[in-house]
Structures are given as C-alpha cells and as structure tokens.
Amino acid sequence: MPATPSSKTTADKTSSQNPQKYGLTIGIECHVQLKTKTKLFSEVDNDARGKAPNSCVSPVDYALPGMLPRLNGEAVRLAIRAGAAMNAEINPKSRFDRKHYFYPDSPKGYQITQFYSPIIGAGFIELPSGKKIRIEHAHLEGDAGKLSHYADYSLVDFNRVDTPLLEIVSMPDISSAEEARDYCKELWRNMLFADVTNGDLYNGNMRFDVNISLKKPEATELGTRAEIKNLNSFRSVERAVLYEYERQSKLLDHGEKIVQETRGWSDATGKTTAQRSKEVAQDYRYMPEPDLPPLNLSEDFIQAEYSACPKLPQDYRRDFAKKLPTDTLEVLLDYPLLMSRLSELATDHAAALAYIANLFSSVLLAEENASLLNDKLPEAAKLAELADMKAQNELSSTSAKEIFLKLFEEKHYDKSPRALAKELNLIQENDSAALEALINEVLKDPSTKSAQEDFKNGKEKVLGFLVGSVMKASKGKANPAAVSKLLKNKLK
Amino acid sequence: MEITDKEISHLASLSNFSLAADEKNALKTDLKNILKYISKLDELDVSNVEPTFQVFEMENVWRPDEITPQDASCEALLALTKESLDHQVKVPKVL
Numbered sequence: 001m002p003a004t005p006s007s008k009t010t011a012d013k014t015s016s017q018n019p020q021k022y023g024l025t026i027g028i029e030c031h032v033q034l035k036t037k038t039k040l041f042s043e044v045d046n047d048a049r050g051k052a053p054n055s056c057v058s059p060v061d062y063a064l065p066g067m068l069p070r071l072n073g074e075a076v077r078l079a080i081r082a083g084a085a086m087n088a089e090i091n092p093k094s095r096f097d098r099k100h101y102f103y104p105d106s107p108k109g110y111q112i113t114q115f116y117s118p119i120i121g122a123g124f125i126e127l128p129s130g131k132k133i134r135i136e137h138a139h140l141e142g143d144a145g146k147l148s149h150y151a152d153y154s155l156v157d158f159n160r161v162d163t164p165l166l167e168i169v170s171m172p173d174i175s176s177a178e179e180a181r182d183y184c185k186e187l188w189r190n191m192l193f194a195d196v197t198n199g200d201l202y203n204g205n206m207r208f209d210v211n212i213s214l215k216k217p218e219a220t221e222l223g224t225r226a227e228i229k230n231l232n233s234f235r236s237v238e239r240a241v242l243y244e245y246e247r248q249s250k251l252l253d254h255g256e257k258i259v260q261e262t263r264g265w266s267d268a269t270g271k272t273t274a275q276r277s278k279e280v281a282q283d284y285r286y287m288p289e290p291d292l293p294p295l296n297l298s299e300d301f302i303q304a305e306y307s308a309c310p311k312l313p314q315d316y317r318r319d320f321a322k323k324l325p326t327d328t329l330e331v332l333l334d335y336p337l338l339m340s341r342l343s344e345l346a347t348d349h350a351a352a353l354a355y356i357a358n359l360f361s362s363v364l365l366a367e368e369n370a371s372l373l374n375d376k377l378p379e380a381a382k383l384a385e386l387a388d389m390k391a392q393n394e395l396s397s398t399s400a401k402e403i404f405l406k407l408f409e410e411k412h413y414d415k416s417p418r419a420l421a422k423e424l425n426l427i428q429e430n431d432s433a434a435l436e437a438l439i440n441e442v443l444k445d446p447s448t449k450s451a452q453e454d455f456k457n458g459k460e461k462v463l464g465f466l467v468g469s470v471m472k473a474s475k476g477k478a479n480p481a482a483v484s485k486l487l488k489n490k491l492k
Numbered sequence: 493m494e495i496t497d498k499e500i501s502h503l504a505s506l507s508n509f510s511l512a513a514d515e516k517n518a519l520k521t522d523l524k525n526i527l528k529y530i531s532k533l534d535e536l537d538v539s540n541v542e543p544t545f546q547v548f549e550m551e552n553v554w555r556p557d558e559i560t561p562q563d564a565s566c567e568a569l570l571a572l573t574k575e576s577l578d579h580q581v582k583v584p585k586v587l
Contacts, residue, residue, distance in 0.1 A: 043560035074557035
C-alpha cells in the first residue's frame, strides 16, 4: 500500500514575504525501486519486507570470487514502461558500468550502474499546473545494502543489495518548493500507474535527492548547489527546499559563499545538515562492466513494452475533465485501481459516476480507509446499483455510505448492495400510501398536538420534531425527505 | 604521464591500500614502466574506431525473473564473514 503523505503546504513567512530576492533552481534525482520478483543481477527474492536480515541473498550479492551478475530481463521491460510514463525516448543501445567506491554496504567494491549509455533518454513529466519538467535521462542500477549504526560498530544487511533501481534525473527546471513537491508527487503517480513500482514511500520505494541553488535575478550563471539526499516524502521535499532557501539566502545576504556539499534532512528538526563536502570531486573510476553484455533492443521489443504502459494520471485527467470536479479527481488520482474502476463506471454506468467518485473521495479518504483502495474494489455493476438505489431514494445518504463500506468487507464480497440493504433493514419507505398511514397515526397522537398548532402558527422549526416522530414510528425506515414533504402538505 | 608521490597516494587510498614509503617508490617505478609500455599504443590513430566494450559480441543476454534456490544457504554465506551479530555482518563503525 503506498503511503500518501499529506500535500498541505507549509507556509514559510520569510520566503513568501520576499520570494523574488533570489531565484531558485532545483533539479531532482529520484531512485525508484522496480517491482521485479528477483534482484537485478541474482535470482533471489527481491521482496525482503518482513524477512530476516541477510535472508534474501546469493553468492553474487556477497560478491564471492568468481560470481557473475546475470541481468534480470523484467527490469529492462519495467524500465522501458517507466520511460513511456515519462514520455521519454528509449535508447536501443545501452550498457552497464562499474562505479567504484569502498564502503561496507557494497561487497563488490563497486556499484553496477549505467553511466555512459543509459537505457532511457530525454523525456518530461507534466505537472497538474501544465508546466513540463524535462527528464535528462534515467538509468538502471543496483541498490546498496543497508547499514545500521551502533555505539562502536555498524551492522550490514545485504537484502537490498542489487535491488533494481531506476534513477530518474530531471533537468533543473523546477523553481519553487511547491513545484518540487508537485514534481515528486506526479513522478510517483506516474510510476505507480505505470505499475513499475510498489510505490511505498514509507519503505523507501522512491527516494528523492534534491539539488538546490540560488542566484540573484540578474545573475546569468547558476549559484553553487547543495544536494539534499534521501528524502522520502513529498512534504519533506517541500520543507527541505524552503529551509535551504532560507539558509542559502542568509549566507548570500552576508556575502558568504555556498559550499558545494551533500546535506541530510531531518523531519524532526526541520533542518538540513552538512554530510560531506563535494568540493573535491569523487573519483569513481567508471569503467564498462565486462561481465554484462550490452543491450541492443529491437524497435518491436521497445514498442511492445512502451504500449504496455497502462493509463496514466494525465490520461485520466483528460477523460474526466468534464465529468468530475478537479478537487475530487486530484484526490482519487493517487489510486490506479480506483481510477480504472471509475473508467468502467463512466463507460457503462455514467449516471453513477459522480456519486460514486464522491463516495470514494469523501468516505474512504476522510476516514483514512485509503488502504482499501489498493486491494479489491467492488465491481462497477455493484457500485452502479448502489448509486441507483440512492438516486431512487431507496437509501438515505447515511445508509448508502454504510453499505458502500460493507462492500469492501470480505464476508460481503458476493452480496449485492440491494441484498445487503435488505439484510441490514436499510431500505427506505417511499411509498406515499404507507407513509401517509404512518403520518396520520402520528398526527392523531395527542403528544404531537401542540407541535402541530405551533407549525400552523408559523413556527416551521417544529417540523423537525414531527418528522422525527414519524421516523420513530417507521423504525427508521421512512425516507425523511418524503415524510417532510407529505407533512407540510397535510398541515397547510 | 608523470607519476608523482601524490598520484600514488591517491591511487592507494582509492584502492583502500596502506603503503609504506619504500613500497610507494617501488610502485612508482613499476607504474611508470607499465604506462610507458602501454603508451606505445598512442602511436595508432583510433579516431575512427568504435570502442570495444566486450570481446564476445554478445548482446541482450538476460534471464527470466524467477526466484531460484541458491546453492549456498544464507547461513553459509553469513558464516564466511569475519564477524556477525543478529544475522547481520558486523563491521567497524562507519559514518
């Protein structure tokens, strides 16, 4: 289940008071974990969630002498599909390189990546605002292991070693904190809808590195940049950019220099802190990976994967532009399965669409039942029946919501909304004759006499009491709107 | 190409070696000779030659995405490490 971080904006007083003082230039690198069954270069389980450390490992992951990487073809396919979701060119020819560094998270002493010839070329992501953020390129690479640090030692878990990553590098086209957040969110949605990642941000399925530099509006060259590493929510991206703007502009105000460095972000303190200086360029000694033959993909192969990309958020925005309010649509656009279900409704049960979309957005999201939306959704026909019963006043709003939620429960999977409504005794009495009989009974009751007099004397508020009495007499099954209308006519 | 002491130290640190002073000098001489020998190749004009990245002329070699039982168990692999704790590899503190 993908975590959906809040998209509320943190208003930063200082920067919003003086937004023009320095121009912001932001480029973002994003690492997307691809949802393959096995790792990028070995045949072991790629899904280590809930498993013991060092249990999803092979001699290849441990880089034992003589072990050779074997490329996972599915990762190549998913990369192409991800490319389609970024409107990107796919490079038929690509290959792998070694990036050397010594650190305990990498038993090989190097990372296998695509430095010289990446699989995905130029593309773009279109933000909901319509602005296009260009993608420079995207490449496949293996992830590193996970370190945890203790007082006088560190522990290493190799489960994540060579999990397939797609690193997506944007052009420095982003110019505000909000835009940085929107870009990350839209990229996340596109990867989720393209079905190339589980998209679970909480578990680091997508991690963002944000490069930020400031310059005076009249300056022609970009300022020195700082890179904030490993952000894993849209909100942290936005907050980190706002913080960096403040930090860097204060330095510039005082005529000080920005140091080119990597910084870390803390959600708790709301600050970035220096991690390591990048003034001395790292010497990774890139060299072609001799153990992996290059890729030379045919046009047919690329085309087949490209067209296998499912509908993307921008497709749904176009489809639903005139059918659903933008606010509702933007809430629902975090859920690929839900959007495809709404498309079925729009095609086969158009009348039900607006009401059902509203139910999904208000009931599920308000009640934080969002996780339901990624599993099994009720069939379109059931949703249409529910909408119809509501439209015919067979169900009150409250009852319709109640049944809607029940449809997600496993024990009710095979029941229709009508069957459920009958079972739960929720069908409203709309039959005028039956309602009239009830009303007559209530009006005969001496305890309602004074209310009836009050209403006739213009105190319309007491109608509520009378409707309530009828509802009580009907054991909650009468349609209150119908009762109210009939009562008014009778008391005139 | 001039091989300086600084260059040797840089290469040693990239390779995670610690070198004694006399080793540095010996390596400096060796490396100079190797580079001199290889520089013979500079006489050839290769401006119109595609770089060779792979000599077997294979391409698009990949495997299906299927989990396969491994010959070495995860216990056996962990046992190869110098020290372990809680099923993790224990290393001197980094960061």
